[in-house]
Amino acid sequence: MPVHAPFATPGTSAEPVDAHRQLDVAAELLALLRDTGTEPRPDAQLEALTLAVAADLPVILWGEPGIGKTAALTQLAASLDLPLTTVIASVHEPSDFSGLPIVGDDPAEQGVPMAPPDWAVRLVRAGRGLLFLDELSTAAPAVQAALLRLVLERRIGSLQLPPEVRIVAAANPRSSAADGWELSPPLANRFVHLQWAHDHEVVVRGLGGTWPRATLPRLSPGGLPQAVDFARRAVCGLLSARPALVHRLPSNEARRGGPWPSPRTWDMTLSLIAFATAAGSSRDVLSALVRGTVGDGPGLELLASLDRMDLPDPETLLADPARAALPERGDLRQAVLDGVVAAVRNRPTRPRWDAAWELLVRALETGAPDLVVVPATTLASLRQDDWDVPASIEKLAGVVSLSRRADRAAARTASAEQARR
Amino acid sequence: MTPRTPGTPGTPAAPVPLDLDKLFAARLHAARVRPYLATALFALHTVESRRVPTMAVDRHWRCYVSPAFVAATPVEELAGVWVHEISHLLRDHHGRGDRVARERGLTGPGERLRMNIAADCEINDDVFGEGLARPEGAVRPQTLGLPAGELMEDYLRQFRLGRHTESMAWLDCGSGADGLEREWDLGPDGAHGLSAQEQDAVRFRVAQGITGRPGDAPQGWQRWAEEAFHPPQAWRELLGAAIRSAASGPGTGQDYTYGRPSRRSAGVPGAVLPSLRRRPPRVTVIIDTSGSVSDAELGSALLEVAAISRSVGGRRDLVSVLSCDAAAGIAHPLCRAEGIPLVGGGGTDLRSGFARALRARPRPDVVVALTDGQTPWPAARPACRTVVGLFPRQHTRRSWREDDPDYVPDSPPAWARTVVIGSSSGPG
Numbered sequence: 001m002p003v004h005a006p007f008a009t010p011g012t013s014a015e016p017v018d019a020h021r022q023l024d025v026a027a028e029l030l031a032l033l034r035d036t037g038t039e040p041r042p043d044a045q046l047e048a049l050t051l052a053v054a055a056d057l058p059v060i061l062w063g064e065p066g067i068g069k070t071a072a073l074t075q076l077a078a079s080l081d082l083p084l085t086t087v088i089a090s091v092h093e094p095s096d097f098s099g100l101p102i103v104g105d106d107p108a109e110q111g112v113p114m115a116p117p118d119w120a121v122r123l124v125r126a127g128r129g130l131l132f133l134d135e136l137s138t139a140a141p142a143v144q145a146a147l148l149r150l151v152l153e154r155r156i157g158s159l160q161l162p163p164e165v166r167i168v169a170a171a172n173p174r175s176s177a178a179d180g181w182e183l184s185p186p187l188a189n190r191f192v193h194l195q196w197a198h199d200h201e202v203v204v205r206g207l208g209g210t211w212p213r214a215t216l217p218r219l220s221p222g223g224l225p226q227a228v229d230f231a232r233r234a235v236c237g238l239l240s241a242r243p244a245l246v247h248r249l250p251s252n253e254a255r256r257g258g259p260w261p262s263p264r265t266w267d268m269t270l271s272l273i274a275f276a277t278a279a280g281s282s283r284d285v286l287s288a289l290v291r292g293t294v295g296d297g298p299g300l301e302l303l304a305s306l307d308r309m310d311l312p313d314p315e316t317l318l319a320d321p322a323r324a325a326l327p328e329r330g331d332l333r334q335a336v337l338d339g340v341v342a343a344v345r346n347r348p349t350r351p352r353w354d355a356a357w358e359l360l361v362r363a364l365e366t367g368a369p370d371l372v373v374v375p376a377t378t379l380a381s382l383r384q385d386d387w388d389v390p391a392s393i394e395k396l397a398g399v400v401s402l403s404r405r406a407d408r409a410a411a412r413t414a415s416a417e418q419a420r421r
Numbered sequence: 422m423t424p425r426t427p428g429t430p431g432t433p434a435a436p437v438p439l440d441l442d443k444l445f446a447a448r449l450h451a452a453r454v455r456p457y458l459a460t461a462l463f464a465l466h467t468v469e470s471r472r473v474p475t476m477a478v479d480r481h482w483r484c485y486v487s488p489a490f491v492a493a494t495p496v497e498e499l500a501g502v503w504v505h506e507i508s509h510l511l512r513d514h515h516g517r518g519d520r521v522a523r524e525r526g527l528t529g530p531g532e533r534l535r536m537n538i539a540a541d542c543e544i545n546d547d548v549f550g551e552g553l554a555r556p557e558g559a560v561r562p563q564t565l566g567l568p569a570g571e572l573m574e575d576y577l578r579q580f581r582l583g584r585h586t587e588s589m590a591w592l593d594c595g596s597g598a599d600g601l602e603r604e605w606d607l608g609p610d611g612a613h614g615l616s617a618q619e620q621d622a623v624r625f626r627v628a629q630g631i632t633g634r635p636g637d638a639p640q641g642w643q644r645w646a647e648e649a650f651h652p653p654q655a656w657r658e659l660l661g662a663a664i665r666s667a668a669s670g671p672g673t674g675q676d677y678t679y680g681r682p683s684r685r686s687a688g689v690p691g692a693v694l695p696s697l698r699r700r701p702p703r704v705t706v707i708i709d710t711s712g713s714v715s716d717a718e719l720g721s722a723l724l725e726v727a728a729i730s731r732s733v734g735g736r737r738d739l740v741s742v743l744s745c746d747a748a749a750g751i752a753h754p755l756c757r758a759e760g761i762p763l764v765g766g767g768g769t770d771l772r773s774g775f776a777r778a779l780r781a782r783p784r785p786d787v788v789v790a791l792t793d794g795q796t797p798w799p800a801a802r803p804a805c806r807t808v809v810g811l812f813p814r815q816h817t818r819r820s821w822r823e824d825d826p827d828y829v830p831d832s833p834p835a836w837a838r839t840v841v842i843g844s845s846s847g848p849g
Contacts, residue, residue, distance in 0.1 A: 093683075094695065100693070101692065101693045102691050102692050103691055103692075103693060282618075283616065284616055284617060287618040296650045303618065303622055304622055304625060304626060329463075329464055329466075329615075330466075331460045331463040331464040331623065332464075334459075334463050370445040370449035403446075405442070405443070405446035406453065409497040410453065410497075412497055412554075414552065
């Protein structure tokens with residue numbers, strides 16, 4: 001803006017005093033702009049970040065520049081009541097992290113001490129805090145090397161960071177990083193990778209004056225032993241059934257620099273499941289954490305086996321079929337019915353067989369009939385010669401006609417296909 | 422999804438009750454002929470709706486069904502519709518539709534209708550047959566005069582709404598097919614929806630079922646299963662990342678060194694500070710093709726390599742190209758335009774190309790080989806970082822196996838970072 005002397009344009013209201021007042025007006029406008037409200041809103045990615053930080057695991061946030069990673073960290077620090085220290089990695093030199101060598105009087109005798117920078121000294125003196133290493137991917141390789149020592153060994157020069165200090169790093173994805181850098185597999189294996197994306201609705205509403213206020217998870221002190229037990233059962237259950245998942249290096253170029261399974265990451269997953277369980281987090285949050293630690297494939301297998309752990313136990317159902325609660329969702333319901341029939345096949349006795357029929361009738365009365373067809377056919381084939389057909393089987397007549405109807409449709413399709421040839 | 426009943430919904434004369442038995446018999450038939458889709462079919466929650474023209478899905482995995490449509494359609498065709506609708510959800514057409522809309526700036530119901538048609542084309546070209554009847558009037562790529570076997574994103578570029586799509590103007594597979602909310606949608610808060618994580622879990626189980634027994638599923642589903650959780654990335658990004666990380670490794674690029682004290686040292690007496698040193702990387706590109714690669718692909722790959730090595734601090738005179746005879750025709754004009762020195766042709770054996778590149782003094786820091794892989798490789802790891810840009814053979818995956826099922830191409834050795842250079846489009 002061109003500066004013009006107030007006396008150059010006589011007659012206008014521009015007086016020297018006004019210049020001062022202008023700034024006051026600007027301050028007023030700024031105050032109005034900053035006067036925004038907040039509303040509570042569940043935020044899965046922030047919840048995942050909070051849990052990972054609470055579990056004391058190094059987190060790396062992957063996200064395009066300018067989508068609110070720093071704002072999220074500020075909120076997290078406030079909610080955990082930790083002072084936030086932000087260090088922009090790309091404007092520092094490696095010696096700022098590994099310590100500056102100070103040449104003393106007699107280096108040969110006393111050695112050369114590595115002096116830490118002031119922010120590190122303050123952090124150690126405070127004893128607690130949240131250290132945010134921003135722009136990790138745009139720093140020079142030597143800076144990154146120094147930083148990784150800080151993240152993994154928690155050392156800055158000769159200073160050891162106290163355990164109460166939590167570290168979070170942020171990086172831009174390879175495609176948008178100017179001079180791209182990627183994690184080597186051993187380094188990628190030490191982080192919980194969280195993808196950070198903006199929510200269109202949240203941004204529009206926030207610019208309109210209302211920013212979200214995430215309600216962060218609170219660990220309930222009562223359920224800690226159960227949470228640990230659940231996490232151990234989940235991870236051990238999967239890994240004993242699928243030994244190949246324990247360790248698998250990323251093989252293809254597209255998966256490089258991302259999470260992959262190893263005993264270390266499974267150990268991290270175990271803590272994360274325990275934390276998410278103790279906090280009562282949703283499956284979506286757990287999914288982000290698990291897939292960000294062991295990778296998509298093994299993570300999804302773990303989540304699938306958790307789903308199976310949630311299903312009612314076939315033996316319980318067979319013991320009291322009258323009061324059985326079957327899952328509402330069709331695919332889960334079918335998995336339960338299949339499990340019941342498999343249990344009868346493993347230990348076939350007359351009362352168990354009858355109880356299974358009762359369960360199938362119940363399933364038919366409370367849900368879709370096509371789910372019952374396959375279990376009913378299998379169960380019928382388990383009949384032994386001296387077993388009478390139970391009375392309840394009458395009620396399954398509809399299932400038989402449904403099955404026949406599908407058979408007829410299949411026959412018509414087959415003959416139509418043949419006719420076309 | 423079929424043009425059978427454009428006028429029937431809303432006729433108040435005789436509200437037909439929803440024939441659930443017929444609907445579920447159709448689902449049973451679908452699950453029997455497509456066992457790998459059973460989990461997904463059973464996970465759908467059905468909602469009776471008189472506002473839906475036929476059958477439609479939303480992004481929370483609910484399936485809206487018109488009673489009149491069920492009454493008018495034979496069981497075997499209903500089974501086809503079930504599989505068709507579940508395919509929209511499994512292939513994440515709503516998410517992909519939203520992404521395409523954002524990327525290409527497509528707005529309005531007309532564009533969403535185009536997405537629905539394109540998505541239908543992607544599904545219908547190989548989902549029917551083998552015991553599953555194709556519902557009457559299902560849109561196929563052939564209907565629009567387009568080739569089969571492509572993805573929704575590709576079809577979307579190839580047609581406009583016009584006279585030949587008029588009959589599809591009422592076509593509507595719901596918000597699960599194109600991402601646009603409908604007035605009958607129950608929304609995220611309605612009952613029986615699947616959360617994002619639950620949807621992923623179902624997709625994963627279906628994909629596992631297909632990859633576990635690959636013989637049972639058609640090619641289209643196998644490709645989907647392979648890529649369901651690892652969508653192919655654009656080769657430009659992968660090649661760029663590979664070259665950048667090779668060119669900025671220790672010893673090259675811009676880095677700190679204690680070899681010479683920093684000028685900042687004067688301000689901090691007693692401290693020894695490192696200084697920033699630049700050593701721009703030397704990049705040698707070896708082009709080895711046996712003529713099966715298109716000029717356009719090779720040209721764009723070569724330009725990409727030059728652009729990347731410039732962006733990491735390489736100068737033009739530090740990028741050199743070593744061409745084998747078949748490729749000289751493309752490499753020559755490009756190198757002249759870019760001011761890159763072109764080292765004369767060599768044999769068609771990639772090993773001689775490597776030997777020649779490594780004989781140069783000073784030695785290159787990075788060797789990028791652009792090849793179709795039909796060549797012997799050097800037996801030992803060369804003394805520099807190696808990136809291989811691999812052109813798939815001109816025949817696509819599909820015909821490759823059919824032509825010669827026993828043929829196995831030499832794969833690049835493990836010491837090279839390999840990026841497959843292919844078509845740039847992919848789901849996601």
